[in-house]
Amino acid sequence: MKCDISEERLALYVGGELNAAEADALHEHLQVCNTCAAVSEALREFQGTVKALRADSVSPIAMSRLHREIMNQVVEQKRSPEWWRQLERTLFLGVRWKYALAGIAGVIAIGSLAILSQQEPQPVGSVATERTQTAGLLVPDEFRSTTAPAEPPPSPIVRKKPMAARRPQPATPEELPRQIMVKLFTDDPHIVIYWSIDGNGETQ
């Protein structure tokens, strides 16, 4: 007869680890299943052999020698300083080591957040200024002297800005490219030509 009771379950039954209902059900099964009954009996015999190991003993001579060796090493062993042991004892028994670590980690996390939040955000105007400066490089030389003061050389270090800061921002009136009105005199004093150009030198 083949049944679906595993040997591990029988081992739990023999060891008394099943609850009352499970044990009763298995007990009834063992009355009718010879295979499980045989395995159960073998496990019971095995348990008897295992329990015999509980009677292990150690010779007093071996025990005494081991005792002396341990005490010799204990006496030689250097312990941490008293103040450190007291601190550790307080940490372990007072707040408990893991809670102390969790507390320290929490303080570090809160401190980091506070420092980060105190950092001032990059002013928006600087982006617009940089754009103006870049645009200024395209102004023809003949117009440069009349349009704006000499531009500083572009910085060799290019700082990467956050995505939000890289978005185009509306320029303020003073940052808009200057318009230049050009007046051209002709041979005829009655004819004067005017035209306006922007900072890029383009006619408007």
Place this chain on the structure above:
Amino acid sequence: MEVAKLWMSGIEPERVDEASGKMARLLERAIAGDAASFEAILKLYERRVLLLSWRLLGNFEDAQDVTQEVFLRAYKYLHRFDTTKPVEGWLVRITVNVCRDFGRRRQQRLKVSSQAGTPVTASSDPHTDFAAGENQELLRRAIAALPEKERAAFVLRDIEGRPTAEVAAILKSSETTVRSQISIARVKLRKAIEGLTEKHL
């Protein structure tokens, strides 16, 4: 736990308090650095630690080394121990951990894999193996060949006779897991011993 055991053994409550108080005083003095107090604690538990190490490792020489290591570690970290808790549970936990580390180092050294279900080989003389008491030695070697978690659960539950809940607490595991490990270990060991017995008959 120790107090509970004394209660169950029928010792009067005054004696229980006395024993607990005596142990607490020994611990406090040992923590303060009194070697004689530590020696008194050592005397109480050295045999139990040695036997547990022997059962976990299957080798008496190694068990002696482990016992030394356990008590040296206990002496070093005694100040971290909560004296309101039972010493034995703490020492058993240290023993299980030291045996686990020792077993791993030994495995690396010998390059021997002791996989689950590996049949245990008998020594060259079958008459020696199955002489009176020698089958216990065979069983000891079969236990040593178990995976470490199954071995620890089996030894603490079936040989030391500790309750499943206590074994689970020592091994920092659940009772369900411990029960599963114990049942698997029992089946493996029974088969290993049965196989060898049939082979030699």
